[in-house]
Amino acid sequence: MMTAVMANGNWDPSLSRLLASLEESRQELPSSEEEFGFLSELLQSKELHALVKVHNKILDNGKDDNFRPVLSTSMQIALETLDVILPRISLSDDCKQLFLLLQTPHLQGLLCAHDAVAQKDYFPRLPEIPLEVDEDEETIKIVQLVKSNEPLTGAQSAEPIVGATIKTDEETGKIVIARVMHGGAADRSGLIHVGDEVVEVNNINVEGKTPNDVLKILQASEGTITFKLIPAEGKGGIRESKVRVRAHFDYSAYGDPYIPCKEAGLDFVKGDVLHIVSQDDAYWWQARKEGDRDMRAGLIPSRALQERRVMHERTQDDKNTKEDGVSGCAGSSSSTDREPRLGLSLDACYPGLPLPPLTMPLPSPCSLAEEIGVGPDCQPTKNKTKKIIYDAEEREDFDREEIPTYEEVAKLYPRVGLPRPLVLIGPPGVGRNELKRRLIATDPDKFRTPIPYTSRSMRPGEVNGKEYFFVSRETMEKDIAEGKFLEYGEYKGNFYGTSAESVQSLVDAGYICILNPHYQALRMVRTPQLKPYIIYIKPPDFEALKETRNSAFARSTFDENNSRGFTDDEFHDIIKSSKRIEFLYSHFFDETIVNADLSTAFEQLVCAVSRVETEPLWVPASWVQ
Numbered sequence: 023m024m025t026a027v028m029a030n031g032n033w034d035p036s037l038s039r040l041l042a043s044l045e046e047s048r049q050e051l052p053s054s055e056e057e058f059g060f061l062s063e064l065l066q067s068k069e070l071h072a073l074v075k076v077h078n079k080i081l082d083n084g085k086d087d088n089f090r091p092v093l094s095t096s097m098q099i100a101l102e103t104l105d106v107i108l109p110r111i112s113l114s115d116d117c118k119q120l121f122l123l124l125q126t127p128h129l130q131g132l133l134c135a136h137d138a139v140a141q142k143d144y145f146p147r148l149p150e151i152p153l154e155v156d157e158d159e160e161t162i163k164i165v166q167l168v169k170s171n172e173p174l175t176g177a178q179s180a181e182p183i184v185g186a187t188i189k190t191d192e193e194t195g196k197i198v199i200a201r202v203m204h205g206g207a208a209d210r211s212g213l214i215h216v217g218d219e220v221v222e223v224n225n226i227n228v229e230g231k232t233p234n235d236v237l238k239i240l241q242a243s244e245g246t247i248t249f250k251l252i253p254a255e256g257k258g259g260i261r262e263s264k265v266r267v268r269a270h271f272d273y274s275a276y277g278d279p280y281i282p283c284k285e286a287g288l289d290f291v292k293g294d295v296l297h298i299v300s301q302d303d304a305y306w307w308q309a310r311k312e313g314d315r316d317m318r319a320g321l322i323p324s325r326a327l328q329e330r331r332v333m334h335e336r337t338q339d340d341k342n343t344k345e346d347g348v349s350g351c352a353g354s355s356s357s358t359d360r361e362p363r364l365g366l367s368l369d370a371c372y373p374g375l376p377l378p379p380l381t382m383p384l385p386s387p388c389s390l391a392e393e394i395g396v397g398p399d400c401q402p403t404k405n406k407t408k409k410i411i412y413d414a415e416e417r418e419d420f421d422r423e424e425i426p427t428y429e430e431v432a433k434l435y436p437r438v439g440l441p442r443p444l445v446l447i448g449p450p451g452v453g454r455n456e457l458k459r460r461l462i463a464t465d466p467d468k469f470r471t472p473i474p475y476t477s478r479s480m481r482p483g484e485v486n487g488k489e490y491f492f493v494s495r496e497t498m499e500k501d502i503a504e505g506k507f508l509e510y511g512e513y514k515g516n517f518y519g520t521s522a523e524s525v526q527s528l529v530d531a532g533y534i535c536i537l538n539p540h541y542q543a544l545r546m547v548r549t550p551q552l553k554p555y556i557i558y559i560k561p562p563d564f565e566a567l568k569e570t571r572n573s574a575f576a577r578s579t580f581d582e583n584n585s586r587g588f589t590d591d592e593f594h595d596i597i598k599s600s601k602r603i604e605f606l607y608s609h610f611f612d613e614t615i616v617n618a619d620l621s622t623a624f625e626q627l628v629c630a631v632s633r634v635e636t637e638p639l640w641v642p643a644s645w646v647q
């Protein structure tokens with residue numbers, strides 16, 4: 023009988039399974055032949071099958087975000103309408119017809135069914151928790167959760183999930199709750215906590231079982247899952263931390279061989295702001311994307327884990343390069359498939375990472391630069407003469423945070439009378455001066471740029487404090503030594519530089535200060551005192567760069583007299599230099615503007631200014647505290 027039902031491909035598999043288990047346990051059941059027959063017939067009836075199909079269809083449709091009812095109280099509205107039109111039925115035929123129509127049982131049945139669907143009334147109602155609990159009532163809790171198909175994070179996973187992971191406790195050998203995901207079903211229930219011992223799942227004793235065995239029980243269960251748990255001592259609800267960080271690297275859980283539960287992972291890209299809701303685990307933090315409406319948190323590698331991983335990869339890369347001249351990727355080599363099917367998953371096999379100690383030296387800066395195809399030589403080329411040659415040595419470029427992980431951020435609200443300076447960063451020649459000049463021209467009473475200092479002597483017609491502040495070489499050397507300059511350089515035996523004080527005085531006077539320092543000065547400028555908004559001016563690709571500059575008869579900034587256009591080599595230099603800047607400093611950029619078409623780039627700059635003036639924006643947390 024059962025085989026016949028199962029052979030019917032159209033038959034609902036859960037009904038087939040129910041029937042199969044009914045037949046299997048026939049001998050053990052205390053039921054009479056009659057009761058058994060009734061149940062068996064019911065499970066094979068077309069009516070029940072049709073009902074299950076409708077139920078499944080409704081659940082399927084309910085998954086679709088676009089399937090949203092306009093209202094869920096149509097029956098109530100129908101009744102109110104009847105009240106309103108009752109006094110009018112003798113006056114109008116239309117009212118009379120509507121009155122009769124709204125009273126027909128079919129229409130009322132339809133409206134009731136609509137409301138039930140709209141209110142999701144079809145979800146299983148959990149049975150009351152039985153009053154008699156096992157022998158020791160105080161130490162056992164029974165928790166029932168409905169298995170749902172909600173994805174954990176966006177469209178990344180559509181696995182059923184209750185939002186917790188399990189493992190075998192190393193000391194006791196018992197199955198315990200390893201992790202409760204913030205916002206998941208287990209967390210929302212408020213009844214399951216890390217460390218709780220799992221005694222039974224769906225009435226099956228799990229003593230002596232492995233997490234894998236438990237997982238199988240969960241996979242086989244339908245609808246609600248009942249856990250019998252011994253609460254961990256002293257465990258309360260999960261405190262939610264308020265920490266926000268900006269990610270300085272891309273992360274994909276599915277590509278991560280170390281993550282204990284891939285479905286629980288949260289993918290992100292460099293620049294995303296993440297709300298870290300739990301840092302309880304030294305290796306795996308729980309986070310949500312800032313502004314994400316999805317309430318569940320996902321697992322991300324902690325700062326310590328990410329640092330160790332990168333160091334490990336770099337060491338491997340170094341070894342590989344030394345051994346066979348080929349660079350390798352450590353993280354992707356040992357991808358063991360530990361993917362559990364359920365959100366309630368194994369945490370047991372989380373391995374201690376075979377990672378080197380934190381003191382491991384990093385690979386040499388050169389090898390990093392070579393990897394991304396930017397050579398160590400980014401100093402002016404032989405036909406390039408800059409007015410200011412920066413003092414910073416090339417290797418200082420590499421003093422970026424050694425391993426990019428996370429930066430704690432907080433929102434900075436616009437401050438009346440204290441506008442944030444705008445910093446335009448980019449490769450020499452990309453057009454920062456042009457954009458700055460245009461912005462100042464829109465409103466010179468609002469935008470200012472600091473007047474530089476120089477140790478050269480004043481020329482006829484020059485006014486101190488107009489083009490430059492003229493100071494002696496000794497004064498300038500002393501001020502440089504005291505760190506008073508944001509950037510400085512020496513050209514033809516004279517110093518030139520921008521002092522921090524002149525920037526601060528513009529800010530204090532209420533001007534929006536526009537700076538376009540050399541990229542090596544970025545660290546000096548990005549301070550809690552100045553709180554700058556950093557815009558990266560990026561060149562377009564070679565073709566667009568050449569085309570836009572040549573058609574505008576742009577003057578080469580690599581030529582001392584600005585008397586000619588850019589050469590192809592100079593265009594290549596601009597692009598090469600931009601790659602280097604991105605590699606070294608992109609984690610400092612608040613925004614990127616591609617300077618292809620000048621008017622479009624300028625419009626974007628104006629929009630950025632308005633954003634900085636009016637919107638709360640993420641900045642390093644230390645700037646706000």
Ligand SMILES: Nc1ncnc2c1ncn2[C@@H]1O[C@H](COP(=O)(O)OP(=O)(O)OP(=O)(O)O)[C@@H](O)[C@H]1O
Pocket residue numbers: 448449450451452453454455456457570571574575576577578579580617618619620621623
């Ligand atoms: N989008 C653009 N289209 C066409 N020409 C441009 C564009 N942007 C800038 N230019 C022109 O390119 C030349 C160089 O620009 P600019 O002087 O602003 O470069 P810069 O980034 O300030 O360089 P440096 O830092 O070396 O002084 C100028 O003639 C400028 O008018």
